[in-house]
Amino acid sequence: MKAVVRTEKLGVFALMLIFGLFSADLPFSSAQTIFNVLDYGAKADGKTDDSNAFSAAWKAACSAATQNPTVVVPSSKDFLVYPLTFQGPCKSSNISFQVIGTINAPSSPSVWRGRNARRWLIFHGVTGLLITGNGTFNGHGSEWWDLSCSDHPSMVGCATIIPVALNIIHCKHSTISDIYTINSARYHVVVNQSSDILVKNMHITAPESSPNTDGIHIELSQNVLVNNSVIATGDDCVSIGELSSNINVSYVTCGPGHGVSIGSLGRYGNSVKVENIHVKKVNFKGTTNGVRIKTWQIGLGYARKISFEHITLESVKNPIYIDQNYCNNFDGTRGNCEPKSTGVHISEVTYDDIVGTSSSNAAIYLNCSQSVACTGITLSNIKIESNKSGQQVTSECTNAHGTDSGVVQPKSCLQS
Structure with a gap:
C-alpha cells in the first residue's frame, strides 16, 4: 500500500530535508555516475553470494569524484548478500543506494557462524546518504524467530544474538525513502549515533508473532524524522x-x-x-x-x-x-x-x-x-x-x- 504524502509544519530541519537543501533527495543529474552491482559480478540468482559485488560497487561509488554517485540494485532481480558494511566517509558529499530489486539475507542461522550475527547490512560513517528505490530488503528471519531466547527462554541453545537488518550508524544528513523491509530476524531499521536523518515512505512488515522485530529503532541520535510510513510487525x-x-x-x-x-x-x-x-x-x-x-x-x-x-x-x-x-x-x-x-x-x-x-x-x-x-x-x-x-x-x-x-x-x- 502506498502511503500518501502529507505536508505539515515539520520544523526547519525537516523542511531542509524534504525540499532538498541537501541534494541527496534531488533527481539525478546528467553528471551522475552509475555503479550497477551486475557490472561488478553479481549473479542475481538468489542463491549465489553477491556480497563481493555489492562491496566492490560501493567502494567504487564511494571513492568516485563525481557528484551523487549511485549504486544501483536493478529491478526484477534477487540478490543474496551476507553481512556487509558500506563504509564511509565518501569522496562525494552525497551518495545514493538505489534498490529496485530484492536484497536477501541468508535464511539459515547456521551460515552466520563466524560472521557478524548482530547486524546484516551496515551503512557506517556516511554523510549525504540516500537509500531509495521501491525495492525490498528481505531479512528471512523465520528460522531466527524459532531460536529466539526471548521467545523460547527454556530452549537449550537458543540464540541471544540475532541480526538487525538495516543499520544506519554514525551517519549524517541522510535519507531512507520508499523502501520495503520485510521479515527481519530482529529490528528492521536501526538509526544509531546519527544525526539529521529522514526516514519516510517506508513499508515495514513481519508477522505479528515474530519476536523483537521492531520497525524502526532510534538510539543515541538527534534530529530524526520518521514520516508517512506503514509499519506492521511483532514488536x-x-x-x-x-x-x-x-x-x-x-x-x-x-x-x-x-x-x-x-x-x-x-x-x-x-x-x-x-x-x-x-x-x-x-x-x-x-x-x-x-x-x-x-x-x-x-x-x-x-x-x-x-x-x-x-x-x-x-x-x-x-x-x-x-x-x-x-x-x-x-x-x-x-x-x-x-x-x-x-x-x-x-x-x-x-x-x-x-x-x-x-x-x-x-x-x-x-x-x-x-x-x-x-x-x-x-x-x-x-x-x-x-x-x-x-x-x-x-x-x-x-x-x-x-x-x-x-x-x-x-x-x-x-x-x-
Whole structure:
C-alpha cells in the first residue's frame, strides 16, 4: 500500500530535508555516475553470494569524484548478500543506494557462524546518504524467530544474538525513502549515533508473532524524522532509545505491533537523557500498546518534553501507557517489582487529541515510581471508549502528577 504524502509544519530541519537543501533527495543529474552491482559480478540468482559485488560497487561509488554517485540494485532481480558494511566517509558529499530489486539475507542461522550475527547490512560513517528505490530488503528471519531466547527462554541453545537488518550508524544528513523491509530476524531499521536523518515512505512488515522485530529503532541520535510510513510487525512500530533528542514521528500507520514506545530506558542502571520527542498523526490498529513510555526501576536521568498528539486508536490494548517499574525477576520474567529508590524522571509529557477504542479496561495506565514521580503530565481532549458494546474503560494512576483540560474520557486520575 502506498502511503500518501502529507505536508505539515515539520520544523526547519525537516523542511531542509524534504525540499532538498541537501541534494541527496534531488533527481539525478546528467553528471551522475552509475555503479550497477551486475557490472561488478553479481549473479542475481538468489542463491549465489553477491556480497563481493555489492562491496566492490560501493567502494567504487564511494571513492568516485563525481557528484551523487549511485549504486544501483536493478529491478526484477534477487540478490543474496551476507553481512556487509558500506563504509564511509565518501569522496562525494552525497551518495545514493538505489534498490529496485530484492536484497536477501541468508535464511539459515547456521551460515552466520563466524560472521557478524548482530547486524546484516551496515551503512557506517556516511554523510549525504540516500537509500531509495521501491525495492525490498528481505531479512528471512523465520528460522531466527524459532531460536529466539526471548521467545523460547527454556530452549537449550537458543540464540541471544540475532541480526538487525538495516543499520544506519554514525551517519549524517541522510535519507531512507520508499523502501520495503520485510521479515527481519530482529529490528528492521536501526538509526544509531546519527544525526539529521529522514526516514519516510517506508513499508515495514513481519508477522505479528515474530519476536523483537521492531520497525524502526532510534538510539543515541538527534534530529530524526520518521514520516508517512506503514509499519506492521511483532514488536514496536517505532521505538526510541537512550541519549536521543529532537525525534519526530508523524503520519504513521501502526499495527499489528506494540505501538510507539519511548524505551525501555535505564536497563543497566545508567543515566538516561531523552528529550524533545514528538509523536503525532499516528493511527494504531489492533496493537498491544498505543503511546508508551517504559523505564527500568534502576535507571537514572530523565525523559522529558514529550508530546503525543492527534492519535487515533482502533481496538488498542493499552492506549496511553507509562510503566516506570520495569524489572527482571530471578526466573527471567518481568513484573511484581520490589520498590527501589532510583528511577528515570518522566516529566513534561502532553497527551492531546487522542480518540478511539480500547480492547482493555484501563485505557489510561500511568504506573509511575513511588520514589521518582511522573510530573508535569497533561491530558487534554481525550475520548477513548471500549471496543466492547456496553463496557466502560477506566484510568489508573500511581504517583502521576499533572493537569487535565477539555474532555478527558475516561476521567483523569492525575494527582495535582
